[in-house]
Amino acid sequence: MTDPSFIIVAIDGGAASGKSSTSRALSEKFNLLHVDTGSFYRTMTAELLRAGLANNDCAGIATVSQEIDFDTKLDGRRAQMKINGRVVPDSEIRTAEVNANVSHFAAVPELRDALLAYQRGQVDVARSHGFRGLIMEGRDIGSVIFPDADFRFFLHADPIERARRRAAEGQTDSITERDRLDRTRKTAPLASPDGATDIDSTFLNLEQVVDLLSEKLRDRLPPTT
Numbered sequence: 001m002t003d004p005s006f007i008i009v010a011i012d013g014g015a016a017s018g019k020s021s022t023s024r025a026l027s028e029k030f031n032l033l034h035v036d037t038g039s040f041y042r043t044m045t046a047e048l049l050r051a052g053l054a055n056n057d058c059a060g061i062a063t064v065s066q067e068i069d070f071d072t073k074l075d076g077r078r079a080q081m082k083i084n085g086r087v088v089p090d091s092e093i094r095t096a097e098v099n100a101n102v103s104h105f106a107a108v109p110e111l112r113d114a115l116l117a118y119q120r121g122q123v124d125v126a127r128s129h130g131f132r133g134l135i136m137e138g139r140d141i142g143s144v145i146f147p148d149a150d151f152r153f154f155l156h157a158d159p160i161e162r163a164r165r166r167a168a169e170g171q172t173d174s175i176t177e178r179d180r181l182d183r184t185r186k187t188a189p190l191a192s193p194d195g196a197t198d199i200d201s202t203f204l205n206l207e208q209v210v211d212l213l214s215e216k217l218r219d220r221l222p223p224t225t
Contacts, residue, residue, distance in 0.1 A: 007032070007133035007221050008123065010142035013155035014190060015178045016162035016169070018201040018209055019137040022155065025210045027077045027135050030221050033126035035079045037119055037138035037145070038102075042093035043081045044111060045102045055104035065114035072125050079122055099171065103178050106139075107185035119145050132221055140188035142196050151216055154192035155209070157202040 009032065013019045020036060027034035044065070045055075053060045071082040080087045092098075105111055119136070126134040136145065142152035157165075163175045182190035192198055197216065201209050 005132070005221075006127065007151065007217065008146050008149040009133065009135040009217065010146050010149040010152045010193075010196075011135065011137040011155065012139055012142050012153070012190070012193065012196070013137075014139070014162065014182060015171075015175055016165040017155040017157050018206065019155055021206050022209050022213065023135050023137045024078075025206065026213060026217070029210070029214060030133065030135075030217060031131055032077065032133045032135040033074075033079055033122065033129070033131040034077050035119070035122045035134065035136040037115075037136060037141065039090075039093060040081050040115060040119065041106045041111075042098055042102050043083060043088045044115070045098050045105045046088055046093050046095075047083055048105060048111075049097060049101060055101050055108070058108055058110050061105070061108050062110035062114070065111055068114075070115075070118045072122065074125075074129060077131070079125060081118075094171075103181035107181060107187065109187040112140075112187050116145070139182055139190040142193035143191065144188045147193065150220065151213075152193055152196040153213060154196045154198050155201055156192075156198065157200060161202050 009026065011019050011023050023034050023036070026032060047068070048061060048064060051064050053064065068083050069085070071085070073080045073082050073087050122136065123134055138145070142149060142154070159175055159179070166175055179190070199209060199212060
């Protein structure tokens with residue numbers, strides 16, 4: 001944020017708003033480390049469920065979270081969370097059980113506190129591996145994790161369109177219920193951060209959304225492709 005040659009991009013939004021596809025495309029275009037914090041919370045949800053914890057057991061969640069050794073493995077331009085030396089595969093973090101519980105676990109302040117420093121630490125990962133910046137997606141990136149990011153975007157779309165996209169991905173969780181949980185949690189609720197650029201992707205394809213955001217980024221960082 002003080003180095004003009006390194007940028008931090010925050011992309012927030014609800015489920016199926018286009019965060020992941022857009023972030024991956026911009027990561028490739030500008031050589032940015034892509035961090036999907038949703039996968040971090042899914043990984044932790046899977047781990048906490050394996051430990052036999054309920055999603056309202058704040059004390060247990062705090063204890064287990066504090067005992068975990070967090071690290072990062074790179075998969076191309078994608079950052080993968082390692083917990084106690086292990087990357088939990090996508091097949092384990094995108095189950096119906098994780099889908100049903102992730103928003104509940106993510107609402108627990110103790111878990112959010114446990115992941116705060118780790119998420120911010122991805123800047124050091126990006127710098128140490130020669131990336132030209134960091135692009136992080138989630139629900140509180142521009143408001144809590146990086147409120148002073150060089151670029152902050154909030155993606156949204158009509159709930160019906162988002163439900164269609166979710167079904168096309170093979171996901172069965174309810175968009176409206178995820179939104180309700182994310183927007184009403186006491187800690188870091190989902191909301192467009194003050195000063196962020198809002199993008200309605202309802203009637204836009206991926207290329208159009210990427211072009212809109214790229215125009216903003218090009219002033220600071222010419223694309224690599």
